[in-house]
Amino acid sequence: DPQLNTHYTFDNFIEGECNRLARSAGFAVANKPGGTSFNPLMLYGDVGLGKTHLAQAIGNEIKKNLSDKLVIYVSCEKFCQQFVDSLKNNTINDFVNFYQAMDVIIMDDVHNFAGKEKTQDIFFHIFNHLHQSGKQIILTSDKPPKDLSGLEERLLSRFKWGLSADIQIPDLETRMAILKKKMYSDGIELPENVVEFVATQIDNSVRELEGAMVSLLAQSTLNKKEIDLNLAKSMLKNFVKNTHKEISMEYIQKLVCEYFEVPVEMVKSKVRKREIVQARQISMYLAKNHTKSSLKTIGNFFGGRDHSTVIYACQTVEDLIETDKKFKTYVQDIQKKLKSS
Numbered sequence: 340d341p342q343l344n345t346h347y348t349f350d351n352f353i354e355g356e357c358n359r360l361a362r363s364a365g366f367a368v369a370n371k372p373g374g375t376s377f378n379p380l381m382l383y384g385d386v387g388l389g390k391t392h393l394a395q396a397i398g399n400e401i402k403k404n405l406s407d408k409l410v411i412y413v414s415c416e417k418f419c420q421q422f423v424d425s426l427k428n429n430t431i432n433d434f435v436n437f438y439q440a441m442d443v444i445i446m447d448d449v450h451n452f453a454g455k456e457k458t459q460d461i462f463f464h465i466f467n468h469l470h471q472s473g474k475q476i477i478l479t480s481d482k483p484p485k486d487l488s489g490l491e492e493r494l495l496s497r498f499k500w501g502l503s504a505d506i507q508i509p510d511l512e513t514r515m516a517i518l519k520k521k522m523y524s525d526g527i528e529l530p531e532n533v534v535e536f537v538a539t540q541i542d543n544s545v546r547e548l549e550g551a552m553v554s555l556l557a558q559s560t561l562n563k564k565e566i567d568l569n570l571a572k573s574m575l576k577n578f579v580k581n582t583h584k585e586i587s588m589e590y591i592q593k594l595v596c597e598y599f600e601v602p603v604e605m606v607k608s609k610v611r612k613r614e615i616v617q618a619r620q621i622s623m624y625l626a627k628n629h630t631k632s633s634l635k636t637i638g639n640f641f642g643g644r645d646h647s648t649v650i651y652a653c654q655t656v657e658d659l660i661e662t663d664k665k666f667k668t669y670v671q672d673i674q675k676k677l678k679s680s
């Protein structure tokens with residue numbers, strides 16, 4: 340299948356605490372597509388943590404063992420585009436028949452269905468058809484089904500039928516193992532202390548981890564220098580600088596207010612309405628964690644409050660993240676927007 344990328348396999352997917360359930364459920368599905376209760380299998384987690392890799396590995400494993408199975412990998416975005424095209428070209432039936440003929444469908448990044456009602460409707464029918472005929476459905480998403488917004492309830496309820504398994508950021512040891520495996524397959528040897536240094540510094544995404552290693556290799560070739568700790572340190576300084584732009588309190592305030600649909604000036608005011616207080620406290624919390632501003636500066640910025648108010652706000656937000664799942668999703672959503680800007 341041209342849609343499957345054969346580089347993504349179980350063999351080169353390093354197992355860790357962070358992905359154990361997802362990986363083993365994926366492996367079970369790969370060996371018995373449609374024949375387990377993991378249908379659909381939904382893999383979810385933040386960007387760059389291996390969802391696409393694992394989903395593709397399942398597809399490749401199925402083709403390896405059961406070569407006559409029809410397996411399709413498609414990103415949700417591409418599916419939506421194909422749907423629009425087929426509407427335009429009057430080929431809706433072909434479109435639906437194509438997908439309904441599959442034994443396995445792997446759809447990547449289903450959060451991109453948000454707001455696309457017509458495409459969701461079509462997918463709902465394809466989903467039902469495949470599921471009823473015992474065909475395997477594999478989905479990936481940046482959130483668990485219960486936290487996905489902009490998706491129709493009946494589709495979401497289908498997504499919850501099987502198993503949802505999360506993929507988290509690997510711990511240091513696993514990050515080092517991933518780096519080593521990658522280098523090994525590229526025929527490169529890195530000193531242990533360099534591997535450890537890079538894996539310690541980059542702790543948010545496997546994709547960035549790989550990106551850092553690629554720059555390290557490039558630097559070493561360009562400058563004809565050996566890869567050692569010094570080179571790694573100087574490279575990472577630039578790398579981290581490039582990927583983590585300065586974030587201003589102004590910008591945090593704007594994002595938070597947009598997110599909760601509250602007027603910007605309210606956050607700096609004395610208003611004590613619940614949603615305003617919430618926006619204000621989250622803004623302070625994000626300012627503390629994503630800017631270099633002192634508590635005093637933060638308090639000043641958000642309406643001339645003192646540093647103890649900022650401490651209290653941060654504590655409140657941290658407590659709510661622990662106890663209130665919805666709240667946690669809000670904060671994570673905003674954080675994602677902050678980082679991707």
Ligand code: ADP
Nearest residue numbers: 351352353386387388389390391392517545546
């Ligand atoms: P996502 O789809 O979640 O954004 P990807 O599947 O694209 O993430 O993974 C990003 C990169 O990290 C890919 O090159 C992938 O091969 C690699 N990667 C992620 N997790 C692992 C892992 N556990 N073992 C090996 N490589 C991994």
Ligand code: MG
Nearest residue numbers: 390391392447
């Ligand atoms: Mg992906």
